[in-house]
Amino acid sequence: MVASICHAREVAKREPTILGREGLSALLDTLRANGYQLVGPVVRAGAIAYEAIAGLDDLPAGWSDSQEPGRYRLSRNDSPALFAYTVGPQSWKKFLPGAVTTLWQAKRQPDGGFVIAEPPTAAGNYAFIGVRPCELAAISIQDRVLQGGEYCSTAYLARRQKNFLLAVNCTRPGGTCFCHSWGTGPKASANFDLVLTELLSPPGQRFLLEIGSATGAEIAVQIPQQIASPHELAESAQLLERASHQMGRTLATAGVKELLARNIEHPHWESVAERCLGCANCTMVCPTCFCTTLSDTTNLTGDQAERVASWDSCFTLAYSYLHGGSVRSSRQARYRQWLTHKLSNWFAQFGEAGCVGCGRCITWCPVGIDLTAEVGAL
Amino acid sequence: MGKKLGPKIAVWKFASCDGCQLSLLDCEDELLSLAAVIRIAYFPEATSAELAPPYDISLVEGSITTAHDSARIQQVRESSQLLVAMGACATAGGIQALRNFSHVEEFAAKVYAHPEYLEHRSIDLAHSPPALRAAGDPLCGQDRLSGAPGILNRATAIAEHVPVDYELRGCPINKRQLLEVLNALLNGRRPEIPTHSLCLECKLQGVSCVMVSHGIPCLGPVTQAGCGALCPAYQRGCYGCFGPSESPNTAALSEALLQIGWQRADVMRAFRSFNAAAAAFRQAGEAYAR
Ligand code: SF4
Ligand code: SF4
Ligand code: SF4
């Protein structure tokens, strides 16, 4: 049965609808027409990266990846699928607010004094295209960390103020994914504006569209779409049910907080330290890690100074440097800090875990250290 | 009212290729503003003008490979307020430190038709700095004259001879790091020279990991950042030219390199390059030489 084209304004408020490839293209154009800058997945140097895109043609059609601890490979087939890849090394924190942020600048005045100014972070008005459910969860974790409490990042706030999240449900999880263990995927449940599920069965490629916010509804009404058939709804549900059994990894999340708290002194930390390079890749790729370091620089003549925040990691020695030396001078202390923060101490600090099960830290660890296996060994 | 004279900077060359000195001249955009705040007191590569010692900052390129140089570095130190060793040669001995694992005479015989023409001057203790004369040994520590007179058995870092205030890694150094050190010293602040792994720099720049996504062997996880992730940005593995990072686990990385297809000899050769004599790389090279 062919669903009839109906008036978009009526549809968008109600049922899930169906878009064709042109419909999705129109959705991207509409976002742009509404003042958003599109950022989405592209293939860059053998991996999926998040970059500015012009439209549908920039999306990674036919690309998918295979992932295992310490190994990632992209490959392409003739499928038209736009979202057959899973998350890559980058996350949306690349834009929220990014790896390096200038916090303030000071200028010396003729009278010898100086004036301090906070350079405004460009709002960006980003529409993120293809945000995965685990990434939505990561963004809401960072929302709590960076704008929830007493210490709020104005740069982060500026970026989140007008920030459209076009999510995509995961029908093809990767070999290091375990979002089902946290309940953060493979289906988006909150914190998005619109969400797509890509269907590839006959009669061909189409996208189930669901609305998650008033802003999402306002955009959705502007594009042509059809009401989804019961068959299409069933197919989508089936794909997501199947995906939740296809995760490459599992983490016993129940009691993990207590498990780690009980095992601060455990011989296993030493065994991890023998393998761990202390290279910090795990923290850099993690979509919830938020730590930054501050550096103060000047111009040559000393008339201008600025303070810059850049991504830092609890794996560096400088991170825990206090007067006289680094508190966590051994790799085992640093790995333990990372794992216990993610899975245990984050609860005390922010009332939830600091992990969403995206698997990045496992894939992008050059020696393939697997957090699920390390927890399993405790 | 006269303008305050900028600090006097001297640039010294020891056993090296001049590449690091050139980084200073390569600071094209900043060179004029730099020239306005410092005085170049000694820099034969750039100017024949000379100002007499003492110097506020000495930039030292190259490693110590001859008895003559081991005496000369003492004089440089004595005449300098601050001494900055720049480059893999000055901070680790450089590529010429490969001799440390072999015999200088052998190399000399292979390279020169007449190795006997190599520096023949005997060491004249009377012309060595007082501290050395007192020690009675112009060769600082365990080095002895090699078979070729005047040439030392080992090429060594500046810090093995004299106290060094700052070290700039790399073969060659990164000009932004050089400017940062000069800038910081001029403004009385601490230079921002991170000592962590190169991997952070890859990630800060959005460079995807060549090891994980292509299986290309990379020394980045045990190498100090600072180059701007130059090689990985062009999809090549890091060669380790910035030397060991602050806490390098070379054993674990070497295992991973074997797993992605390297032989033991490849691992040894990877660690035996520009920073072969830096402690962590030397040990890794030795472990895989066997
Ligand atoms: S800890 Fe690992 S799996 Fe969890 S969110 Fe961070 S990168 Fe993803
Ligand atoms: S795990 Fe480390 S880098 Fe990540 S948020 Fe915690 S302390 Fe920061
Ligand atoms: S766990 Fe892996 S990615 Fe993280 S610091 Fe250790 S070696 Fe690097």
Ligand code: SF4
């Ligand atoms: S490419 Fe090399 S330096 Fe960069 S993250 Fe990978 S292992 Fe580290």
